[in-house]
Amino acid sequence: MKVHWPILFLVLAGATARAEWQAAFSLTDGSRIVGQPVAKALPLQADGVGAMEIPWDRIRAIQISDDHRAASVQLLNRDQVQGRITGNALSLETLFGIREVPVSLIRQVHFRRAGGRDVLWDVLPIAPRDLDARPAAPAKVDEGELTLDGWQVRSRRTFARPVTFECTATLQKVVANDAALSIRFVPVDEPRDAVPARAVVVMVGHRGNGRQFVTVSRNDAPPAILYEEIGRLNVGEPYAIRVTWTDDKIEVGLNDSTFVTRAVTAWYERFHIDLAGGQYGDTWRVADCVVRNP
Amino acid sequence: MTLSLLLAMSLPVTVFLQDGSRIVGNTRIAQLPLRIGSSLVTNLPLQHVRTVTLTDDGAGQLVELGHGDPLRGRVGVSTFPLSTSLGELELPWSTVEELHVDAPTGEIQWLTAAGMPGFQLAQGGELVLTGGRAWTQQRFQAPLVVECEVLLANRVNNGTGWLDIALVADSARRMTTDRPSGVRLVYGARTKEGVQDGVVLRHLHTAQDSTRRKGEAPFLLAPGVWHRLRFEVTGEGLRVLLNGRRYELGGVQIPTIPVSVELSSDQADSRWRVRNFAVR
Numbered sequence: 156m157k158v159h160w161p162i163l164f165l166v167l168a169g170a171t172a173r174a175e176w177q178a179a180f181s182l183t184d185g186s187r188i189v190g191q192p193v194a195k196a197l198p199l200q201a202d203g204v205g206a207m208e209i210p211w212d213r214i215r216a217i218q219i220s221d222d223h224r225a226a227s228v229q230l231l232n233r234d235q236v237q238g239r240i241t242g243n244a245l246s247l248e249t250l251f252g253i254r255e256v257p258v259s260l261i262r263q264v265h266f267r268r269a270g271g272r273d274v275l276w277d278v279l280p281i282a283p284r285d286l287d288a289r290p291a292a293p294a295k296v297d298e299g300e301l302t303l304d305g306w307q308v309r310s311r312r313t314f315a316r317p318v319t320f321e322c323t324a325t326l327q328k329v330v331a332n333d334a335a336l337s338i339r340f341v342p343v344d345e346p347r348d349a350v351p352a353r354a355v356v357v358m359v360g361h362r363g364n365g366r367q368f369v370t371v372s373r374n375d376a377p378p379a380i381l382y383e384e385i386g387r388l389n390v391g392e393p394y395a396i397r398v399t400w401t402d403d404k405i406e407v408g409l410n411d412s413t414f415v416t417r418a419v420t421a422w423y424e425r426f427h428i429d430l431a432g433g434q435y436g437d438t439w440r441v442a443d444c445v446v447r448n449p
Numbered sequence: 450m451t452l453s454l455l456l457a458m459s460l461p462v463t464v465f466l467q468d469g470s471r472i473v474g475n476t477r478i479a480q481l482p483l484r485i486g487s488s489l490v491t492n493l494p495l496q497h498v499r500t501v502t503l504t505d506d507g508a509g510q511l512v513e514l515g516h517g518d519p520l521r522g523r524v525g526v527s528t529f530p531l532s533t534s535l536g537e538l539e540l541p542w543s544t545v546e547e548l549h550v551d552a553p554t555g556e557i558q559w560l561t562a563a564g565m566p567g568f569q570l571a572q573g574g575e576l577v578l579t580g581g582r583a584w585t586q587q588r589f590q591a592p593l594v595v596e597c598e599v600l601l602a603n604r605v606n607n608g609t610g611w612l613d614i615a616l617v618a619d620s621a622r623r624m625t626t627d628r629p630s631g632v633r634l635v636y637g638a639r640t641k642e643g644v645q646d647g648v649v650l651r652h653l654h655t656a657q658d659s660t661r662r663k664g665e666a667p668f669l670l671a672p673g674v675w676h677r678l679r680f681e682v683t684g685e686g687l688r689v690l691l692n693g694r695r696y697e698l699g700g701v702q703i704p705t706i707p708v709s710v711e712l713s714s715d716q717a718d719s720r721w722r723v724r725n726f727a728v729r
Contacts, residue, residue, distance in 0.1 A: 347692050
């Protein structure tokens with residue numbers, strides 16, 4: 156068990172209003188139920204510790220073992236507690252009423268800030284540039300978590316300004332000196348099987364010259380550099396990315412920093428959001444993708 | 450407005466709610482009332498519906514019918530009953546963003562020559578072709594539409610391969626190379642512009658290689674991805690929609706007798722998977 160006790164006590168003491176958070180329960184039959192737990196805390200019989208109750212709003216994720224006997228609870232500070240969920244079912248307040256979700260049906264639970272809409276992704280039939288250079292495996296979409304290694308995904312739905320897109324991106328593997336993740340706002344009439352000719356592109360990455368950057372560009376025009384600094388992105392470190400596009404500016408949040416440009420504009424009435432990563436042989440894992448309308 | 454229920458039938462559906470919930474279950478709804486315009490209300494048989502999607506402006510729904518035609522309107526129900534692993538649910542329709550009807554529209558029976566390798570019917574009705582050939586037991590009368598999803602599981606390095614979907618008139622012709630009408634997905638073809646992937650529409654001895662049109666991005670038959678294919682044989686000609694791109698061949702005489710639909714691929718090294726195959 157990997158628990159830092161002082162941190163855990165702080166976590167247990169620091170519960171805040173539950174309404175700010177919601178949970179997504181992934182079930183064994185493929186369903187995914189979003190809602191708020193009715194109880195204030197998760198009852199857990201923790202290994203070597205005994206009975207404990209962990210406030211829901213301090214939990215990042217729960218993974219249930221295949222035999223449904225063990226639960227691994229990841230806290231917001233990324234500490235982990237192992238144990239067994241007490242009771243046979245968890246009560247959840249959903250859009251269709253309060254429901255009892257049997258523990259035997261739960262595969263995993265993820266938590267996030269309330270108010271966002273999940274993004275459903277389609278893998279685009281656009282292969283990596285060099286098919287022979289790497290296995291021909293497309294981007295993986297698993298429970299909303301994406302693995303991008305040269306392939307691209309597109310949101311099924313379209314969006315309009317003002318819009319905020321949020322995700323957590325982790326650079327998992329670097330092969331060349333460059334690595335980049337692109338978030339593209341693509342007008343609806345662009346074809347699905349070619350790299351879009353028209354798009355507003357936010358790019359986060361690092362270059363062979365040893366500099367990390369955030370840029371915004373439109374089509375093939377030279378990009379506006381929002382941020383550039385010596386240093387490379389850290390492999391394995393999750394980066395919280397937030398892009399807000401309004402009528403007059405594009406705001407990019409990278410962890411706790413925010414960068415703004417008014418230099419790039421486009422007047423797409425509606426657009427998809429594309430994600431592209433791994434053009435340099437790098438691999439990205441992107442999770443917690445949410446769209447909010449500010 | 451009430452929902453029509455047909456107790457004998459239970460359709461598998463997946464419902465996506467606006468909060469990101471995705472609920473898998475079965476519904477006993479037989480018909481979905483759809484208001485088109487201000488007064489016209491039609492009851493759509495749910496088994497002939499592929500998807501129902503909330504429009505981007507939230508004012509109504511876009512219904513994609515089984516044969517691919519879109520229909521815009523407003524679904525006139527207040528709740529959607531669903532039998533799920535959590536029990537019987539009544540989902541408020543106002544929370545539904547998307548509805549997928551998982552049932553295929555018509556069961557296809559496949560025939561293949563005895564002892565012929567290279568064709569497998571996998572679990573869930575998925576077809577796997579590795580140099581084999583199979584055709585539908587059912588015969589269809591043109592005009593018709595063939596729809597399916599195609600996945601090229603592996604590309605042969607520096608090689609070429611193809612998958613054919615062709616109309617065949619009688620069993621005697623199935624072992625010949627002559628197919629009256631068809632579409633071929635090909636990768637690694639040697640063309641004047643170099644090695645390319647493409648779509649080839651064929652009618653008797655007329656062929657149109659629609660690999661690339663001027664000014665268009667190169668077509669790439671990316672492996673490992675499901676490509677959505679729609680092949681139309683009408684009096685106006687042959688038309689293929691692949692991932693939303695359109696390819697056409699005019700001047701075609703459509704078969705006047707019922708035809709089978711044949712699937713074939715060229716070599717065992719290329720592995721093709723086909724799912725959600727339907728002929729309408």
